[in-house]
Amino acid sequence: MKELLSAKYCPDEIEARWYEYWLNQGLFKSKPDNRKPYTIVIPPPNVTGVLHMGHMLNNTIQDILVRRARMKGLNALWVPGTDHASIATEAKVVNKLAQQGIAKKDLTREEFLGHVWDWTKEHGGIILKQLRKLGASCDWDRTAFTMDEVRSESVIKVFCDLYDKGLIYRGVRMVNWDPKAKTALSDEEVIYKEHNGKLYYLRYKVEGDAEGRYAVVATTRPETIMGDTAMCINPNDPKNQWLKGKKVIVPLVGRVIPVIEDEYVDIEFGTGCLKVTPAHDVNDYMLGEKYGLETIDIFNDDGTLSEAAGLYVGQDRFDVRKAIEKDLDAAGLLEKTEDYVNKVGFSERTNVPIEPKLSMQWFLKMESLAKPALEAVMNDDIKFYPAKYKNTYKYWMENIKDWCISRQLWWGHRIPAYYLPKGGFVVAENAEEALKKAKAKVDYPIEAKDLRQDEDCLDTWFSSWLWPISLFDGIRNPESEELKYYYPTSDLVTGPDIIFFWVARMIMAGYQYQGKMPFRNVYFTGIVRDKLGRKMSKQLGNSPDPLDLIAQYGADGVRMGMMLSAPAGNDILFDEALCEQGRNFNNKIWNAFRLVKGWEIVDSEQPETCKQAVRWFGAKLRATCNEVEDLMSKYRLSEALMAVYKLFWDEFSSWYLEMIKPEYGKPIDRATLEATLQFFDELLKQLHPFMPFITEELWQNLYERKEGESIMIAQIGDSSEQAGDKAILDEMEIVKQVISGVRMVRNKKNIAPKKGLKLSAIGSNPVEKYSAMISQLAYLDEFTTSEAKTNGTQAFLVGTSEFAVFIGDLVDVTAEIAKAEAEIKRLEGFIAGIRKKLSNEKFVANAPEAVVALERKKESDAQTKIAALQESIKSLRG
RNA sequence: GGGUUUUUAGCUCAGCUGGUUUAGAGCGUCUGCCUUACAAGCAGAGGGUCGGGGGUUCGAAUCCCUCAAAACCCACCA
Numbered sequence: 001m002k003e004l005l006s007a008k009y010c011p012d013e014i015e016a017r018w019y020e021y022w023l024n025q026g027l028f029k030s031k032p033d034n035r036k037p038y039t040i041v042i043p044p045p046n047v048t049g050v051l052h053m054g055h056m057l058n059n060t061i062q063d064i065l066v067r068r069a070r071m072k073g074l075n076a077l078w079v080p081g082t083d084h085a086s087i088a089t090e091a092k093v094v095n096k097l098a099q100q101g102i103a104k105k106d107l108t109r110e111e112f113l114g115h116v117w118d119w120t121k122e123h124g125g126i127i128l129k130q131l132r133k134l135g136a137s138c139d140w141d142r143t144a145f146t147m148d149e150v151r152s153e154s155v156i157k158v159f160c161d162l163y164d165k166g167l168i169y170r171g172v173r174m175v176n177w178d179p180k181a182k183t184a185l186s187d188e189e190v191i192y193k194e195h196n197g198k199l200y201y202l203r204y205k206v207e208g209d210a211e212g213r214y215a216v217v218a219t220t221r222p223e224t225i226m227g228d229t230a231m232c233i234n235p236n237d238p239k240n241q242w243l244k245g246k247k248v249i250v251p252l253v254g255r256v257i258p259v260i261e262d263e264y265v266d267i268e269f270g271t272g273c274l275k276v277t278p279a280h281d282v283n284d285y286m287l288g289e290k291y292g293l294e295t296i297d298i299f300n301d302d303g304t305l306s307e308a309a310g311l312y313v314g315q316d317r318f319d320v321r322k323a324i325e326k327d328l329d330a331a332g333l334l335e336k337t338e339d340y341v342n343k344v345g346f347s348e349r350t351n352v353p354i355e356p357k358l359s360m361q362w363f364l365k366m367e368s369l370a371k372p373a374l375e376a377v378m379n380d381d382i383k384f385y386p387a388k389y390k391n392t393y394k395y396w397m398e399n400i401k402d403w404c405i406s407r408q409l410w411w412g413h414r415i416p417a418y419y420l421p422k423g424g425f426v427v428a429e430n431a432e433e434a435l436k437k438a439k440a441k442v443d444y445p446i447e448a449k450d451l452r453q454d455e456d457c458l459d460t461w462f463s464s465w466l467w468p469i470s471l472f473d474g475i476r477n478p479e480s481e482e483l484k485y486y487y488p489t490s491d492l493v494t495g496p497d498i499i500f501f502w503v504a505r506m507i508m509a510g511y512q513y514q515g516k517m518p519f520r521n522v523y524f525t526g527i528v529r530d531k532l533g534r535k536m537s538k539q540l541g542n543s544p545d546p547l548d549l550i551a552q553y554g555a556d557g558v559r560m561g562m563m564l565s566a567p568a569g570n571d572i573l574f575d576e577a578l579c580e581q582g583r584n585f586n587n588k589i590w591n592a593f594r595l596v597k598g599w600e601i602v603d604s605e606q607p608e609t610c611k612q613a614v615r616w617f618g619a620k621l622r623a624t625c626n627e628v629e630d631l632m633s634k635y636r637l638s639e640a641l642m643a644v645y646k647l648f649w650d651e652f653s654s655w656y657l658e659m660i661k662p663e664y665g666k667p668i669d670r671a672t673l674e675a676t677l678q679f680f681d682e683l684l685k686q687l688h689p690f691m692p693f694i695t696e697e698l699w700q701n702l703y704e705r706k707e708g709e710s711i712m713i714a715q716i717g718d719s720s721e722q723a724g725d726k727a728i729l730d731e732m733e734i735v736k737q738v739i740s741g742v743r744m745v746r747n748k749k750n751i752a753p754k755k756g757l758k759l760s761a762i763g764s765n766p767v768e769k770y771s772a773m774i775s776q777l778a779y780l781d782e783f784t785t786s787e788a789k790t791n792g793t794q795a796f797l798v799g800t801s802e803f804a805v806f807i808g809d810l811v812d813v814t815a816e817i818a819k820a821e822a823e824i825k826r827l828e829g830f831i832a833g834i835r836k837k838l839s840n841e842k843f844v845a846n847a848p849e850a851v852v853a854l855e856r857k858k859e860s861d862a863q864t865k866i867a868a869l870q871e872s873i874k875s876l877r878g
Numbered sequence: 879g880g881g882u883u884u885u886u887a888g889c890u891c892a893g894c895u896g897g898u899u900u901a902g903a904g905c906g907u908c909u910g911c912c913u914u915a916c917a918a919g920c921a922g923a924g925g926g927u928c929g930g931g932g933g934u935u936c937g938a939a940u941c942c943c944u945c946a947a948a949a950c951c952c953a954c955c956a
Contacts, residue, residue: 273956283956591919740921743922843936847897851898
């Protein structure tokens with residue numbers, strides 16, 4: 001035996017070394033050639049983010065797909081990059097500056113952006129570095145950023161183009177206002193959560209009512225009464241008929257407002273009276289428009305009360321809610337309060353309650369964009385895995401609303417609209433162009449300094465929706481060779497939570513700007529949860545640090561841990577035990593390698609057993625490779641991994657290697673060793689996409705390799721079924737069962753594993769030609785065929801064939817008889833069931849012949865077994 | 879309030895258009911083994927009647943209805 005490697009696989013040094021090698025050899029790089037392309041664009045993580053378990057899952061999947069594509073002869077490209085994430089990043093920097101005592105409002109736009117760029121350069125790309133630890137095979141030379149030059153220019157160009165097409169407009173609308181970030185948000189950025197609040201019943205005095213009566217209004221937001229400009233009742237509400245045509249007085253405020261009538265009001269809710277605050281509620285706004293009501297905006301941008309409120313000016317909206325409750329109560333204007341659960345919208349980014357607010361924003365008309373994008377998915381030009389998300393997608397696309405694309409932020413792509421000194425604006429790609437357009441538009445002299453660019457930025461997703469095109473510079477340069485080659489991309493791997501934010505919009509942009517889909521398949525991953533099913537979160541502290549996990553189990557171990565329980569679209573319940581399983585598997589592979597490479601070679605004739613084993617494992621390998629290919633084509637990655645796992649561990653290690661293993665210290669014949677090395681080579685290739693590092697390490701040491709060679713670019717071979725594969729696979733299953741049968745007898749009777757035994761096939765021996773192999777693996781001294789069983793044997797059945805092990809007086813006659821009788825009873829019940837079926841004329845008449853024939857075979861097999869068992873009982877009683 | 883999905887061994891899941899021996903896998907469990915590749919291992923075993931009920935059918939985990947539980951998505955109910 002040659003020198004031994006360590007009995008355990010140690011990943012750390014190996015992983016770093018091979019990743020370096022792959023980089024140095026340029027193996028992640030791709031450029032267009034005459035091969036078929038395979039392309040993935042990364043869902044760009046936040047530029048200042050750090051790796052979490054969701055990224056691990058998502059990027060492991062992408063890496064598996066891209067590595068396998070590479071090994072199948074495709075020109076595989078995985079493009080990495082990061083997203084500027086305007087709200088999140090700006091919020092982080094604002095906080096950081098605040099800690100240093102710097103307020104954003106005291107900085108100029110340029111100064112502030114200087115701080116954000118510094119922050120971005122300092123923290124940016126950490127996450128991409130972390131991805132390398134995972135083994136991600138991205139073409140790093142192509143690393144892009146949504147705010148780099150190419151992407152920025154693309155965004156502006158698209159904005160101008162859509163504006164010119166009349167798809168972008170500016171207008172005052174009710175938008176979702178984030179008072180912390182002080183910006184508008186799109187509907188998708190609002191998360192509704194249950195909120196335990198109160199329902200306040202407020203008294204609105206009826207003007208001029210002789211009896212001094214009140215109209216009572218139920219509201220969850222008493223602090224908005226300063227903005228009330230009407231009260232609304234349902235004209236069909238019998239209990240409020242008396243209010244028709246009246247005016248009421250807003251409590252505390254004293255403003256007189258009309259009572260209007262609209263069927264929108266729910267008669268059953270509260271008192272049937274609704275306060276109308278057009279500036280601060282979407283529905284009230286709708287009523288306001290309909291009845292021409294005044295709008296009073298009582299809030300400042302930060303959620304404090306404005307001068308317009310008249311009362312509580314400068315106080316925060318939630319403080320005011322408490323204060324006004326007290327004051328109303330003191331004034332006798334609060335009838336009662338009730339506990340009440342309602343849904344409140346929260347900002348996705350800052351997690352503060354959003355405030356519906358009227359403001360001037362930019363919008364993109366979506367209807368025409370949505371049409372081709374909806375069709376593409378519904379007719380499966382673009383396939384979703386799992387397909388259930390087609391429904392979700394369809395519903396959203398059919399009810400799509402215009403997209404609010406402006407954000408009151410500085411960090412992002414500044415809206416290329418330039419306001420003219422005397423009103424109006426022009427939209428242009430840059431200031432120069434803007435000036436030209438402005439000069440053409442107005443009849444007064446105008447200079448560059450007279451133009452004022454819009455202060456706002458574009459929604460981050462307005463850059464990400466172009467990602468599959470802009471990565472290949474296809475917006476600025478639609479004829480780009482790169483674009484033509486790599487676009488449409490192949491697979492997109494992302495979470496279902498951003499199906500509207502991102503996936504749907506990329507599809508729309510794809511058809512708008514390329515007339516083609518951006519990707520052919522979308523694989524939706526699940527959410528990574530802990531093993532109790534809870535979402536991983538910082539608050540709960542239940543999210544492991546991915547880099548710690550890698551340090552502990554190795555990248556390959558963690559990748560496998562993630563993949564073992566990650567069917568597409570299902571949430572994955574992450575358990576470190578799975579990483580442990582992954583690590584153990586690495587170790588198994590490692591040790592199999594140690595065994596195989598430890599043998600000395602001799603040029604002797606190949607033993608029959610080895611010939612048979614090689615023949616069989618070749619067939620098994622081909623069959624499993626085909627199975628894996630099938631599973632991969634259906635994106636059933638965890639099942640594909642499991643198939644290879646079992647192939648390596650059970651079939652290759654536990655069966656094949658035991659079959660060919662020479663006695664301790666003895667050499668192996670050349671033919672067998674060479675076949676085994678080739679099997680190992682193929683196994684490593686099948687495993688490589690899942691576990692890139694260990695497979696490279698072992699592949700490099702399996703044979704002499706030249707500098708520059710790598711398993712990464714080794715090609716997965718042909719695994720077409722060969723003549724006779726099926727037969728030998730079937731035969732070997734019987735062989736295995738015979739061996740297991742003998743081992744079971746040993747176990748039951750406490751016979752040492754290597755104590756020689758005598759086995760005899762009763763009647764005939766279906767596996768006679770494998771006698772040597774069976775004898776070797778079952779440690780038999782003798783394997784014969786005999787007419788009938790003799791005393792002192794323990795029998796077992798494989799199919800309908802019976803085998804008997806000689807164990808002398810170890811036989812427990814009573815127990816054996818009882819066992820045989822129980823089995824006979826079971827079989828009799830089984831036969832009874834079959835006979836019932838077979839005697840049913842309708843069954844025989846209707847069921848396909850094959851099914852009927854099968855039932856007959858079951859019946860006769862069971863009878864054969866019963867006969868054998870009865871024979872056994874007889875001989876036991878002897 | 880709508881919509882989608884899920885409910886199969888202790889756990890996590892397969893089981894596609896109903897019919898290859900009264901259901902499979904991995905992990906865990908139990909038993910026996912430190913057998914010179916691997917105790918992060920080897921050999922073997924036990925374990926569910928397919929959420930409940932009803933129906934269709936010669937035949938259902940698989941189709942239909944219903945009830946129950948859970949998850950997610952969408953929606954302006956103050």
